[in-house]
Amino acid sequence: MTDSVSDAFSSAEAKFYQMNPRARWFVLASICITLFIVPLSMSGVNMALPAIADALHADAVWLSWIPTATLWGSIVLLLPAGRVADTVGRKPIFLLGLLGFSLASLLVLFVDSVAVLLLVRVLQGLFSSLVFATAMAIVATVFSDNNRGSALGFTATSVYLGLTCGPLIGGWLTEHIGWQSVFWGPVLLALVAIVLAVIYIRNDVQSGKASQPLDWRGSVLFVALSTLLLLGLSGLPNLYNVLMLIAGVVLIFVFVRYENRCEFPLVRFSLLATNRVMSRSLMASFMMYAAHYPVLFLLSLYLQYLQGLSPSEAGQLILLQALIMAVLAPISGRLSDRYEPRLIATVGCLFFAAGFAVLVFLTSDSALNHVILSLSLLGVGFGLFSTPNNNAALGSVPKERLSIASALLNLSRTSGNMFSMAIIMLLMSHFLESDQIRPERYPDLLLVVKLGFASACLYSVLAAWFSYSRGKVTR
Numbered sequence: 001m002t003d004s005v006s007d008a009f010s011s012a013e014a015k016f017y018q019m020n021p022r023a024r025w026f027v028l029a030s031i032c033i034t035l036f037i038v039p040l041s042m043s044g045v046n047m048a049l050p051a052i053a054d055a056l057h058a059d060a061v062w063l064s065w066i067p068t069a070t071l072w073g074s075i076v077l078l079l080p081a082g083r084v085a086d087t088v089g090r091k092p093i094f095l096l097g098l099l100g101f102s103l104a105s106l107l108v109l110f111v112d113s114v115a116v117l118l119l120v121r122v123l124q125g126l127f128s129s130l131v132f133a134t135a136m137a138i139v140a141t142v143f144s145d146n147n148r149g150s151a152l153g154f155t156a157t158s159v160y161l162g163l164t165c166g167p168l169i170g171g172w173l174t175e176h177i178g179w180q181s182v183f184w185g186p187v188l189l190a191l192v193a194i195v196l197a198v199i200y201i202r203n204d205v206q207s208g209k210a211s212q213p214l215d216w217r218g219s220v221l222f223v224a225l226s227t228l229l230l231l232g233l234s235g236l237p238n239l240y241n242v243l244m245l246i247a248g249v250v251l252i253f254v255f256v257r258y259e260n261r262c263e264f265p266l267v268r269f270s271l272l273a274t275n276r277v278m279s280r281s282l283m284a285s286f287m288m289y290a291a292h293y294p295v296l297f298l299l300s301l302y303l304q305y306l307q308g309l310s311p312s313e314a315g316q317l318i319l320l321q322a323l324i325m326a327v328l329a330p331i332s333g334r335l336s337d338r339y340e341p342r343l344i345a346t347v348g349c350l351f352f353a354a355g356f357a358v359l360v361f362l363t364s365d366s367a368l369n370h371v372i373l374s375l376s377l378l379g380v381g382f383g384l385f386s387t388p389n390n391n392a393a394l395g396s397v398p399k400e401r402l403s404i405a406s407a408l409l410n411l412s413r414t415s416g417n418m419f420s421m422a423i424i425m426l427l428m429s430h431f432l433e434s435d436q437i438r439p440e441r442y443p444d445l446l447l448v449v450k451l452g453f454a455s456a457c458l459y460s461v462l463a464a465w466f467s468y469s470r471g472k473v474t475r
Helices: 010-018 021-056 060-076 078-088 090-110 114-143 149-177 187-200 218-235 237-262 269-274 275-304 311-338 341-359 368-394 399-431 439-469
Strands: none
Touching: 021 060, 021 090, 021 114, 021 149, 021 275, 021 311, 060 078, 060 114, 060 218, 060 269, 060 275, 060 399, 078 090, 078 114, 078 149, 078 218, 078 275, 078 399, 090 114, 090 187, 090 269, 090 275, 114 149, 114 399, 149 275, 149 311, 149 368, 218 237, 218 399, 237 269, 269 368, 275 311, 275 341, 275 368, 275 399, 275 439, 311 341, 311 368, 341 368, 368 439
């Protein structure tokens, strides 16, 4: 692992954590609580989808936009937020994101249509991008001199517990309180994270360093290409969507060319290309999250519609994956401090692919043991992959670029999520069209589920190749 991040904070911040070693763990607690409730709020909605469809009269296509709208919001501000955080400090950006996410979640109390609900989801995504652009960078900096892998392991555990406990908690809340409580319920816990962050996180802006301007043109280009790619993929093969997809791809090249020539870019892709560890880690992350994100959406529909489980029963079953990930993530993080991260992460990718290979053979009357086996493999796979991959990536950049590196890692995650959900939306639109999901359409729903898991298996195999080919991490 490179020692460039071992410089930690400026002397004042470093002295604070040296004199108050417990403060590090309060910082970690604040970050972990936040990284638990934000994914929980997002993934818990998957268990509420049938209830939302009934309450707001949403068809299959509108239903698929509910998880996707948040993805769009969480992508478009990631790079600008990471860039601003490297300039003004990570603490204010993190707090703004956490407070804004909480307030946006409370807006669900005023929702009376699918369109308004989608607006709430977009706002949640926009503010969550501020959190994800800074959270890992704060932890990597606070623990830069020791225990970084273990600390990142706890943050990974928090994210995946949130993602997979979301269905359990969301299912229970939907069944006993109502689907709106999935949004406002976690806000109470967010208050604890806000208090801890205000007290214990030290703003790590470098005094005396000239502030660099935000790349507004690059930011606008990034928002435009993200929007065009999502809308283009989700509506294929419609001619307008094909044109939007082509325009989005063209803007990718324009964006990369502009960033490489800009004086103060969001990210210098020419330098990123020379950092093999970082670039391959980002591609592995993109593929793994592309595989992972549709799992909750597809299994929620499969278990509730085809297997007849209640929201809470489906959530309890899916919790198995989170428990395995929660156990393995800190262990794999500790191992990645001692051994080559790419080997641990690559084995995780292969386990993940095996889990999807099992899911491809689901039928409408498959035994639940079939699902349990696949969830076990998925839990082992992601538990082995996530922390070593993040540790390798963050260890390959200097301390003053940790926020943008953290933002890039989260961009790979959210763009992978958005890419795979666009494919799922395309499948839903093609096979289920604009119908509500009724018993006569269950065979079409099963086909969408199987095709979704088959594509996820392919993504996992590609992730294994990127993970292994990154090469050794310099220690």
